[in-house]
Ligand SMILES: Nc1ncnc2c1ncn2[C@@H]1O[C@H](COP(=O)(O)OP(=O)(O)OP(=O)(O)O)[C@@H](O)[C@H]1O
Ligand code: SF4
């Protein structure tokens with residue numbers, strides 16, 4: 088893989104690679120519709136025959152807004168608003184969507200770093216909500232996170248031995264010698280020298296710092312890792328090294344990833360399945376090949392159309408999403424996407440779009456979309472003789 092980088096104005100938050108990235112895996116295989124939450128009645132299970140490591144059911148995370156002199160609860164930022172999906176062991180589940188749609192909040196709520204407002208998260212069959220604080224602390228070793236910013240996420244005053252070792256200490260590994268061996272093994276696993284333990288973050292390059300961040304997660308011997316934009320802050324030349332390292336570590340240690348990114352080519356490269364978020368909701372979910380070849384939600388179609396490298400056949404039929412994502416404090420009625428939806432406009436603005444919230448439902452093998460007119464996508468899009476332009480954004484709540 089080469090040449091990841093560059094941002095076209097149409098894609099806004101979505102980075103576009105300078106060169107094509109060839110996906111190595113995933114093709115929308117397998118998948119069985121299963122019953123789930125009231126908001127998402129049919130969510131495809133992971134492909135293949137493996138059991139799910141992570142199961143998320145109707146997860147909600149609201150941030151309260153306090154107002155007035157008495158600091159009363161006046162509203163909520165609905166950052167994650169009823170998300171259900173599952174991730175199979177050793178799977179890479181990619182998560183994409185515009186800035187502010189709730190990707191990071193979802194990742195942190197899954198790990199109980201920010202406890203969810205409601206909903207369920209099960210890791211390895213264990214309901215995290217049912218765990219006592221001490222049990223949750225021990226469970227945390229199994230669930231780790233790698234952050235976007237390799238500079239900000241490492242304490243500049245700590246040597247590498249402490250940065251990687253403090254999590255081990257918190258998990259009760261008191262024996263210094265054993266701890267240092269784990270630290271050195273982790274450094275070696277991410278391609279760094281064992282004797283780097285005495286160095287400080289400022290002595291490393293950006294790519295090396297991200298490797299330290301990965302080593303810190305790895306040292307705890309996790310099963311599930313949330314990678315929150317782990318390559319976005321890195322030089323283009325380094326990005327592919329880190330992606331390949333993550334894939335190697337997945338093989339070596341049997342890891343399972345939730346991989347959050349803006350860059351659709353990066354997600355295509357690394358993911359087995361992909362979920363698309365819009366305004367706190369999962370609006371589409373499918374195997375990576377299926378999603379990139381046959382998107383069934385107008386939002387996904389628009390995102391992909393802004394990246395010619397991943398949508399070559401249709402590169403000239405670009406759909407430009409106008410307007411900003413509405414506020415998650417007061418999302419639009421019915422389908423949250425309706426004020427910006429090009430398909431709704433092509434269909435003559437059917438009332439149902441602004442009155443009835445479309446559920447995430449099965450639209451193909453291992454493929455789900457939250458759109459009342461998912462079956463009209465191909466036809467309407469292919470009819471477009473020239474670039475389709477989405478309507479201007481309407482006020483939130485319209
Ligand atoms: N601690 C918080 N308190 C209040 N609102 C928050 C908090 N954290 C996030 N939000 C809001 O929740 C929404 C989702 O934010 P989040 O950071 O999860 O989005 P994101 O998809 O990760 O965006 P980006 O791609 O820019 O990282 C945003 O409107 C954000 O302002
Ligand atoms: S339900 Fe209507 S507004 Fe929502 S994505 Fe589908 S066509 Fe667009």
Ligand SMILES: [Mg+2]
Pocket residue numbers: 190191192
């Ligand atoms: Mg984020």
